[in-house]
Amino acid sequence: MSVAKNEVKVVTTHQLQAMKERGEKISMLTAYDFSMATLLDGAGVDVLLVGDSASNVMAGHETTLPITLDQMIYHASSVVRGTNRAFVVVDLPFGSYQGNSSEALRSAIRIMKESGAHGVKLEGGEEIKDSVVRILSAGVPVMGHLGLTPQSIYKFGTYSVRAKEEAEAEKLLSDARLLQELGCFSIVLEKIPAALAKRVADELQIPIIGIGAGPHVDGQVLVVHDLLGITKEFKPRFLRRYAELHQTITDAVSSYVRDVKSKDFPSEKEAY
Known part of the structure; x- marks a missing residue:
């Protein structure tokens, strides 16, 4: 008689949605390599984000812009091999999806096929609508990202809090509604007023993950190097260091x- 093995309950988009509906907060951290992914997954993190922040913390670039699709696939593949439970989502890097939905689809398919990841994340709202639709049409789960969008740093010229003014706040709300309507399974809100983030989380049915967006969202994400105190110069208000x-x-x-x-x-x- 065979003995049944203890099965690991893998996190899916369906389970993330269920977590929001029952009020359970979602934990999310960045990961870029096999060893760290193994530790984070074993510690119970729900979502691992293979962030284009690898451009900063792994490669030493000033911005996220230089990292390539090939490099993101390399990091994502390493993370997937170290993961048994967490949902793995990968940033589409700058230049791989903006303005060309066919290129966006090719980029997303490469990530899914070559890394084994579970979904992709894109920055922007109305301006990337065609890319989101095209990727979703292929059955690839898409996570949105609004507020401070690091790939647009040269447009904004600063990493300060976004959507403090009414016009920008209304656009963010409109973009969030659009991303949900298109079929995104979740949205990250970065560095926006807590009251606005709460409004988005209360109004939308999909999980809203915050980074510098206050406590009234459905989950939180941090860069793991910041949380662990591996980097020491970066000290924004929203960051809590759990180690040095x-x-x-x-x-x-x-x-x-x-x-x-x-x-x-x-x-x-x-x-x-």
């Missing part, structure tokens, strides 16, 4: 260097 790994790592490596220099490592017990 930059100091832990520096201390550990400094001890290793000291032990090598002093011939303390490896010891006789650490040799064959």
Whole structure:
């Protein structure tokens, strides 16, 4: 008689929707490699975002713009291999979907086929409508992203809070409604007033994930390097550091260097 294995309950778009409906908050973090994805997935994170923020924290670029589709697929593939439970969504990088819905579809299909991810995320509203429709028509789940959209940094010229003025707030609401109507399964709201984010989350039926958007949304997302304190210069109001790994790592490596220099490592017990 065979013994049934304990099955891992994989997170799906359906389950994310159910979480919103029962008032359970959704946890989401960025991930870019196999080892970190394994740890985050094992800790119970619901959604892993393979963010184009890899351009910043992994490659050292000033903005998210330089990262390529091939590089995003590489990071996404690594994350998927380290994931058993979480829903994995991948940012479509700058230039891979804006203004050309056929190119957007090709980019999304490449990510899904070559990485094994579960969905893609796009920045923008009305201006990317055709790309969203085209991707959804192929059965690829799409997550929206409104508010501060880092791929548009040179348009805005600043990373300050968005949608503080009534006109921009109304456009964000209109774009959010449109993305839901088109069929997006969720939307990320970045760095907008908490009251506006609450209004979006209350009005829309799909899960609304916030980063710097206050507590009244359906879930939260942070860049894992910021949460763990691997990066130390980035200190926005919305960030809560849960560790200071930059100091832990520096201390550990400094001890290793000291032990090598002093011939303390490896010891006789650490040799064959």
